Amino acid sequence: MEPDLSAVDERLAEFEADGYLLDADGTDPNQQYLSGFDAPDPFVTLYAGETHLLFVRSLEFGRAKREARADTVERFVDFDYDRLREEHDRREAAARVRATFLREHDVEHVAVPPRFPTGTADALREQNIEVTVDHDDAIETARATKTAAEIDHIRTAQRANEAAMAAAEGLIRGAAVDDEGRLLAEGEVLTSELVREEIEVTLLRNGCALDETIVACGADAADPHDRGSGPLVADEPIIVDIFPQDKDSKYHADMTRTFLVGEPDETVEEWFELTDQARKAAIDAVEPGVTGAEVHDIVCDVYEDAGLPTLRSDGSAETGFIHSTGHGVGLAVHEQPSVSQRGGELEPGHIITIEPGLYDPAVGGVRIEDLLVVTDDGAENLTEYPVALTGE
Amino acid sequence: MEPDLSAVDERLAEFEADGYLLDADGTDPNQQYLSGFDAPDPFVTLYAGETHLLFVRSLEFGRAKREARADTVERFVDFDYDRLREEHDRREAAARVRATFLREHDVEHVAVPPRFPTGTADALREQNIEVTVDHDDAIETARATKTAAEIDHIRTAQRANEAAMAAAEGLIRGAAVDDEGRLLAEGEVLTSELVREEIEVTLLRNGCALDETIVACGADAADPHDRGSGPLVADEPIIVDIFPQDKDSKYHADMTRTFLVGEPDETVEEWFELTDQARKAAIDAVEPGVTGAEVHDIVCDVYEDAGLPTLRSDGSAETGFIHSTGHGVGLAVHEQPSVSQRGGELEPGHIITIEPGLYDPAVGGVRIEDLLVVTDDGAENLTEYPVALTGE
Numbered sequence: 001m002e003p004d005l006s007a008v009d010e011r012l013a014e015f016e017a018d019g020y021l022l023d024a025d026g027t028d029p030n031q032q033y034l035s036g037f038d039a040p041d042p043f044v045t046l047y048a049g050e051t052h053l054l055f056v057r058s059l060e061f062g063r064a065k066r067e068a069r070a071d072t073v074e075r076f077v078d079f080d081y082d083r084l085r086e087e088h089d090r091r092e093a094a095a096r097v098r099a100t101f102l103r104e105h106d107v108e109h110v111a112v113p114p115r116f117p118t119g120t121a122d123a124l125r126e127q128n129i130e131v132t133v134d135h136d137d138a139i140e141t142a143r144a145t146k147t148a149a150e151i152d153h154i155r156t157a158q159r160a161n162e163a164a165m166a167a168a169e170g171l172i173r174g175a176a177v178d179d180e181g182r183l184l185a186e187g188e189v190l191t192s193e194l195v196r197e198e199i200e201v202t203l204l205r206n207g208c209a210l211d212e213t214i215v216a217c218g219a220d221a222a223d224p225h226d227r228g229s230g231p232l233v234a235d236e237p238i239i240v241d242i243f244p245q246d247k248d249s250k251y252h253a254d255m256t257r258t259f260l261v262g263e264p265d266e267t268v269e270e271w272f273e274l275t276d277q278a279r280k281a282a283i284d285a286v287e288p289g290v291t292g293a294e295v296h297d298i299v300c301d302v303y304e305d306a307g308l309p310t311l312r313s314d315g316s317a318e319t320g321f322i323h324s325t326g327h328g329v330g331l332a333v334h335e336q337p338s339v340s341q342r343g344g345e346l347e348p349g350h351i352i353t354i355e356p357g358l359y360d361p362a363v364g365g366v367r368i369e370d371l372l373v374v375t376d377d378g379a380e381n382l383t384e385y386p387v388a389l390t391g392e
Numbered sequence: 393m394e395p396d397l398s399a400v401d402e403r404l405a406e407f408e409a410d411g412y413l414l415d416a417d418g419t420d421p422n423q424q425y426l427s428g429f430d431a432p433d434p435f436v437t438l439y440a441g442e443t444h445l446l447f448v449r450s451l452e453f454g455r456a457k458r459e460a461r462a463d464t465v466e467r468f469v470d471f472d473y474d475r476l477r478e479e480h481d482r483r484e485a486a487a488r489v490r491a492t493f494l495r496e497h498d499v500e501h502v503a504v505p506p507r508f509p510t511g512t513a514d515a516l517r518e519q520n521i522e523v524t525v526d527h528d529d530a531i532e533t534a535r536a537t538k539t540a541a542e543i544d545h546i547r548t549a550q551r552a553n554e555a556a557m558a559a560a561e562g563l564i565r566g567a568a569v570d571d572e573g574r575l576l577a578e579g580e581v582l583t584s585e586l587v588r589e590e591i592e593v594t595l596l597r598n599g600c601a602l603d604e605t606i607v608a609c610g611a612d613a614a615d616p617h618d619r620g621s622g623p624l625v626a627d628e629p630i631i632v633d634i635f636p637q638d639k640d641s642k643y644h645a646d647m648t649r650t651f652l653v654g655e656p657d658e659t660v661e662e663w664f665e666l667t668d669q670a671r672k673a674a675i676d677a678v679e680p681g682v683t684g685a686e687v688h689d690i691v692c693d694v695y696e697d698a699g700l701p702t703l704r705s706d707g708s709a710e711t712g713f714i715h716s717t718g719h720g721v722g723l724a725v726h727e728q729p730s731v732s733q734r735g736g737e738l739e740p741g742h743i744i745t746i747e748p749g750l751y752d753p754a755v756g757g758v759r760i761e762d763l764l765v766v767t768d769d770g771a772e773n774l775t776e777y778p779v780a781l782t783g784e
Contacts, residue, residue, distance in 0.1 A: 040604070040617075042507075059617055091527050114511030115434075119525045121510040133511045135483050200596050204589060210601075212432070225432075225451055 002069075003033055003142060008047060011111060011138035017130070019048035019107040020139070023120045029331035030113055030139040032250050036069030042117075044098060045070075046105060054101050056094070074101065091123060099127035113137050144328050144336040145349040151373055153249035154329065154351055155382055158371055160206035161242050161253040162385050167202040168195050168215065168240050172259050173391045177234040183261060192216065192228035199242055208244035214256075215240050221365030224323050224357065234262035237272070237364045237389070239357075243333045252333045253382075254353050256369035260389050270306075271358045271366045272389045278302040278356035279368050279387075282325060282339075286354070286372055286379035292343015296325040299356045308358065312341065319360040326353040329371060350374040351382075394461075395425055395534060400439060403503060403530035409522070411440035411499040412531070415512045421723035422505055422531040424642050428461030434509075436490060437462075438497060446493050448486070466493065483515060491519035505529050536720050536728040537741040543765055545641035546721065546743055547774055550763055552598035553634050553645040554777050559594040560587050560607065560632050564651050565783045569626045575653060584608065584620035591634055600636035606648075607632050613757030616715050616749065626654035629664070629756045629781070631749075635725045644725045645774075646745050648761035652781050662698075663750045663758045664781045670694040670748035671760050671779075674717060674731075678746070678764055678771035684735015688717040691748045700750065704733065711752040718745040721763060742766040743774075 008020050022045040024031040026038030035045040035053055043064075044054040050071035053064055057075070064073045079100050084093040098120070102110065109130035112121065114137060121131045146154070175183035175190050183190040192215040200210045216228030217238045232238055241256040258272065278299045285295050300312040300321065309320030324340030329351050337343060339352050346352070352374070357367030370383040400412050414437040416423040418430035427437040427445055429452075436446040442463040445456055449467070456465045471492050476485040490512070494502065501522035504513065506529060513523045538546070567575035567582050575582040584607040592602045608620030609630045624630055633648040650664065670691040677690050692704040692713065701712030716732030721743050729735060731744050738744070744766070749759030762775040 063617075112510060115509040116511075117507040118504060118510045118513040118523070119506030119508075119527060121513070122525055131510065133514055135511060197596060201593050204592050204596065223454075225455075 003147075004145065005047065005142055007141040008138045011134055011136075015109075015111050015132050015134070017109045017111040017132055019046050019102065019105065019110050020134075021046050021102075021107075021110040021112050021116070021131075022139075023117055029143065029250075029335065030137075032331050033143050034069075034139060037064055037067055038250070039064070044101070046102065046107065046110075048105055048107050050105075052101075052105055054098065091119075095123035095127050098124060099129050102129055111138070113139060140332075140336055143330055143332075145347060146330060146351055146373070147349070150251060150330065151349075151351065153246060153251035154253055154371070154373075156249065157208060157244055157246040157251055157253035158255065158382050158384075160203055160208045160246070161244050161255050162383075163206050164199040164202040164208075164242050164244065165240065165255060165257060165385055167198050168242075169257070169259060171195055171198055172232065172238060172240075172261060175232070175261055177262065181234045181262075182231045183234060189231050191231050192220070193230075195232070195240070196227075199240075203242075203244045207247055209247050210244055213240075213242050216365065218364050219361050222319075222359045222361040222363070224359060224365070224367070232261075235264065236260065237264070237268050237366050239365050239367050241367065241369065243329075245333070250331055252329050252331070254329050254333060254355075254369060254371055255383055255385060256355055256357075256367045257385065257387070258366045258368060258389060259391075261391075264389060267363050268366065269389070271363070272368075274302060274306050274308070275356050275358060275366050275368050276387055279354055279370065282354045282356065283370065283372060283379065283381060286346060286352070286374060287377065288348050288374060289345055291345050292325070292337055292339040292352075293341055295346075295354070296340050296343060299325045299354075303356075303358070320358060321356065322359055323355075323357065326355050326369075328352055346374045348374050348376050395539075396537060397426075397439065397534055399533040400530045403526055403528075407501075407503050407524050407526070409501045409503040409524055411438050411494065411497065411502050412526075413438050413494075413499075413502040413504050413508070413523075414531075415504075415509055421535065421642075421727065422529075424723050425535050426461075426531060429456055429459055430642070431456070436493070438494065438499065438502075440497055440499050442497075444493070444497055446490070483511075487515035487519050490516060491521050494521055503530070505531060532724075532728050535722055535724075537739060538722065538743055538765070539741070542643060542722065543741070543743065545638060545643035546645055546763070546765075548641065549600060549636055549638040549643055549645035550647065550774050550776075552595055552600040552638070553636050553647050554775075555598050556591040556594040556600075556634050556636065557632060557647060557649060557777055559590050560634075561649070561651060563587055563590055564624065564630060564632075564653060567624070567653055569654065573625045573627065573654075574623045575626060581623050583623050584612070585622075587624070587632070588619075591632075595634075595636045599639055601639050602636055605632075605634050608757065610756050611753050614711075614751045614753040614755070616751060616757070616759070624653075627656065628652065629656070629660050629758050631757050631759050633759065633761065635721075637725070642723055644721050644723070646721050646725060646747075646761060646763055647775055647777060648747055648749075648759045649777065649779065650758045650760060650781060651783075653783075656781060659755050660758065661781070663755070664760075666694060666698050666700070667748050667750060667758050667760050668779055671746055671762065674746045674748065675762065675764060675771065675773060678738060678744070678766060679769065680740050680766060681737060683737050684717075684729055684731040684744075685733055687731050687738075687746070688733055688735060691717045695748075695750070712750060713748065714751055715749065718747055718761075720744055738766045740766050740768050 079097040243254040309317040326339035328335040355369030359365045471489040635646040701709040718731035720727040747761030751757045
């Protein structure tokens with residue numbers, strides 16, 4: 001996969017910088033994107049038209065030469081590190097190596113993302129390399145538009161996600177209910193933790209790693225960031241939100257469903273129908289040129305028309321629709337573009353979630369989330385999973 | 393658990409700084425240690441005798457007040473962010489909030505770890521807050537000495553590790569061998585990937601997440617960082633290195649064993665015996681006041697006395713003992729103290745690995761790794777797992 005780095009080229013021209021510099025390990029999405037390489041220790045990647053990697057130690061050298069998306073791969077020893085180390089402390093020797101590496105690629109001024117390490121930036125500045133922070137993160141901007149290969153990676157992760165959701169739904173829907181209203185699976189009280197374990201094992205069996213998984217019931221579900229804990233109960237909505245990362249490709253998927261065992265009360269039923277209506281209306285609106293803000297407004301309209309609070313109608317609302325409509329998904333589970341009050345224009349190749357939801361500690365929470373790719377004339381829903389509150 | 397921050401106090405005095413500042417999400421070990429809080433988005437932690445947390449959004453506020461190890465928890469809105477945002481761009485408004493937060497805690501000069509984000513450091517400097525990079529990372533130094541509670545967390549992770557190792561060993565030892573010498577489990581070719589999956593599922597069932605796991609055979613095993621792939625074969629050593637993280641406590645464990653199905657050749661047998669001898673000799677030497685360098689020397693002595701190369705005898709050796717003897721283990725799987733050529737004095741409460749090993753692409757690799765806690769008068773081996781090359 002050859003990434004389209006024109007957004008990075010434009011930023012370099014704007015800053016009059018000669019190169020874009022990263023210093024991060026292989027878990028950093030920008031580093032994964034620019035270098036195409038995964039290593040447990042931080043390494044340096046320079047983009048200056050061509051891409052150059054620099055490693056402290058030789059350990060990853062051979063593998064990087066084979067696997068990385070790089071024009072050159074170099075090591076500290078290639079820049080006389082051992083001799084420098086005799087004369088200077090480790091920090092000074094490393095700074096000199098990095099400055100020489102940059103100058104050998106004709107770079108005197110680098111742009112760096114906001115979270116570039118201060119230790120490295122200060123050391124480069126001492127070597128008279130100019131370092132400018134790119135607060136708008138041009139590499140993240142480049143990452144927002146996916147190639148066909150990237151879309152396939154996300155599709156693969158989404159299939160694993162659906163297998164895990166089916167495992168969770170099977171456990172929940174198959175549960176009995178005890179005298180206290182708690183769900184039982186094979187005679188044992190079914191907890192958030194047990195369902196989460198089943199989800200995570202299924203993801204592993206399907207080649208995915210896991211960040212966190214949300215299985216939240218009752219009051220837990222009323223806090224959109226609560227992972228959930230303890231027994232799951234009947235007659236209350238259970239939010240299951242799964243966002244796996246494919247172990248090979250490093251790309252994510254993201255999906256939420258809300259399940260209920262027993263009888264939903266009227267409010268929950270209405271919330272679920274409204275949320276599904278908001279989801280469909282938002283999905284119908286997604287096409288190139290429409291802004292994330294416009295899609296978010298459609299969701300707010302549905303809820304506000306039903307008399308429910310949103311952050312648009314009341315910036316300090318603590319119940320109702322209290323988050324944004326969606327976010328980009330890729331090497332990071334949350335990335336550009338934003339489908340929110342400040343969301344900009346959607347473009348073909350953007351991959352976004354649409355995830356309306358309603359929350360109130362007195363009721364619980366309801367959320368439904370699909371994953372979409374913006375196409376040339378609309379959107380394709382990458383989610384192949386039914387939407388149903390109860391099993392009937 | 394109250395961490396001992398005297399190393400941080402000393403660094404602040406040395407730098408004449410008023411506070412130590414972090415800006416990182418909950419996956420950062422320093423952030424976990426100082427704040428005792430886990431959140432998916434970056435937040436600011438200030439240590440200035442007392443500990444103060446600052447969140448951009450309100451989402452984590454309630455949970456942080458309940459769970460964090462903090463004297464105060466504050467949010468951007470508590471520092472007039474919305475008004476500032478009307479007059480300034482996001483970056484400038486955030487910088488003013490952070491500077492006001494620091495000044496309200498009487499802080500004008502902060503020390504930060506080397507990987508503190510440049511975007512935040514530059515913005516604070518523009519607000520006339522002095523920012524000094526602490527290249528020796530005093531929080532990592534503080535983390536090296538574990539409390540009884542931390543040792544218990546690591547012990548718990550090590551029990552999960554042993555369950556996973558037993559699952560892997562069961563699969564490997566129980567394998568049949570086909571005509572081509574490949575291991576077979578239930579009629580299927582047993583691969584590194586299959587054993588790894590079994591390990592990771594077992595860890596999940598025992599409350600642990602996983603970073604990476606090494607299951608490497610033959611030439612793969614000769615590269616200490618190769619995770620291994622493809623069929624496992626008979627008569628060759630298989631290195632299994634597992635380093636799980638407990639999902640609740642966030643503490644790690646670390647253990648390596650080497651297994652062989654069939655008949656080891658003479659070299660592998662000799663290597664295994666030497667490596668076990670080196671392991672025992674190193675463990676016997678561990679006690680307070682002994683340096684990591686001295687322990688490393690003991691391992692090098694064993695290997696060099698047998699005529700094998702080490703990085704001590706030949707700095708460019710590519711076969712033999714080509715890594716250090718061990719490292720600290722805690723919130724990070726690799727942390728201080730180092731048991732290597734430059735390793736300093738060991739102290740009670742240090743948790744270290746002892747992991748001698750030998751490598752040669754023509755032979756394969758052998759490594760045995762135990763996890764130890766330094767006690768007042770020696771060391772306790774936290775590893776409860778037999779050491780045996782073959783199953784007999």
